[in-house]
Amino acid sequence: MGTTNAPAGAGDFALEARGLTKVFGGFAAVKDVNLAVRRGAIHALIGPNGAGKTTCFNLLTKTLQPTAGTILFEGEDISALRTADVARRGLVRSFQISATFPHLTVLENVRVALQSDYGRAYQFWRSLKAVEPLNKRAMQLLEEVGLAGSAHLTATELSYGKKRAMEIATTLALEPRVMLLDEPTAGMGHEDVEPITDLIRRAAQGRTVVIVEHNLSVVSSLCDRITVLQHGEVLTEGTYAEVSTNPDVVTAYMGGVDES
Amino acid sequence: MTRWPMLLALLAVALVAPTVVYPVLLMTVLSFIVFACSFNLLLGYAGLLCFGHAMFFGGAAYVTGWFLKTTGASIEIGILVGGLSAAALGLLVGLVAVKRSGIQFAMITFAISQFVYFVLLQAPFTGGEDGLQRIPRTALLGVVDVSKSGSLYYVVLGFTVLAVLFFYRVVHSPFGEILKAIRDNEARVESLGFRPERFKLIAFVISAGMAGVAGGLKAVAFQIATLTDVSWTVSGEVILMTLLGGLGTLAGPMVGAVIIIGLNDFLSQFGEWSLISQGVIMLVVIIFLRRGVVGEIDAFLRRKKVAPAR
Structure with missing residues (x-):
């Protein structure tokens, strides 16, 4: 390849x-x-x-x-x-x-990256519902790296290897x-x-x-x-x-x- | 979900509290709750230690007082003008300060707050050492008489409830999510295509503005704005409240404000003992309650929840 x-x-x-x-x-x-x-x-x-x-x-x-x-x-x-x-x-x-962002959940970690291109990152007056449409894509990315089951854990709870996998999912979220x-x-x-x-x-x-x-x-x-x-x-x-x-x-x- | 009954109970207590406790003391507690929450937004959610937050609190108290005295506008306008003026000051300070972090940020904010203190001491409208006195409690919305402390209390309570809801919203917003990420790992947030300093600047302006609202509330409660509210000891006190209650938790700064103001009031009869008690409390927090009262309770409940499952 x-x-x-x-x-x-x-x-x-x-x-x-x-x-x-x-x-x-x-x-x-x-x-x-x-x-x-x-x-x-x-x-x-x-x-x-x-x-x-x-x-x-x-x-x-x-x-x-x-x-x-x-x-x-x-x-x-x-x-x-x-x-x-x-x-x-x-x-x-x-x-x-x-x-990683240790105090955020695994899903939120990836969602932060997805927010980069979403244009709502400065909206402090809206609830998190405003970024919920991103969850689907975040879950997809987590599935790709085998972390779908850990989506709602706090990032600190992951093992070292899984943290790195989450990081890759976060990086991939930007579609670099x-x-x-x-x-x-x-x-x-x-x-x-x-x-x-x-x-x-x-x-x-x-x-x-x-x-x-x-x-x-x-x-x-x-x-x-x-x-x-x-x-x-x-x-x-x-x-x-x-x-x-x-x-x-x-x-x-x-x-x-x-x-x- | 399970929190709602508790919050309603708390609100019920707040509604009947003036029948038991002196309303001016309660209003002090409420204004410091708003103040401590504003500080917590910065340190707890953006990781910025502002060591001059009193400039927004005390500065806005002067502005609210001066505005109400000279224009006679309705009381809520006066409080909001105080908040807006503090937000504007926050924008200026933030533009200088947010590019720095850690101890540098703390020292820059401290230096500017000392400067603001000096300006307010010298400025003609502040009354110097005597403070700005006889701030009028103008009618709410221009019609409802709130000149008695018993009724003004409900105005202050209303503002406090709105402020706490606002803080909740900011923390649980798309913006709040990025802010927490910046606190956790700023370099990573930057590598994901964000400009962290812009988020920190917005958080700083919001925090300053809400500290200003708190100062406005205190000004109408006491009907006086003094240099004490701008002094570095108040900047220190709000740090203590936030850490004691629990950094980065919504309830923490509120609990901290209640404890510190309550203790100050109780210990004031013993003179300097209130200062000594603050020192002792600070030590106890540092040694035994790293996460603050609310943080420790949270951790305890979580352990209890996890334990039976294992």
């Missing part, structure tokens, strides 16, 4: 970074990174600790503003936009730490064209990794996914394209087979007693 038959040309790439650089007080966490994510691909960013994966990710999602360089989303320059703006355009991120996932299996027990990987694979259907991931078996089974970062720069890019046999990558990982 992942390969699409989109027409060739500039439209081939859903997300592009050109000369992306981020400097924190003199330290360049990301240096001149060029990245092109093909439409419909599942593209991984990997690298040893401190390689600049998370900074790079935060730049792509507009959580951080780049020091230099441009970011193109479907050909449009989004370098100067904010997270909320790019989210409305269809570029939506997830978070490494479980990004590009999904950016920050270490979706981080801190997860073995029994949860497989279902979440499956879930991401299903969620990626018809979408482009950029994923930062530590778990290399997840990367190998999920991703079409892998960019390896080291010291804030692109070390190499290719398929898993290409990347995993690249001697530089092997050295980077083996000698990778990097600062974390």
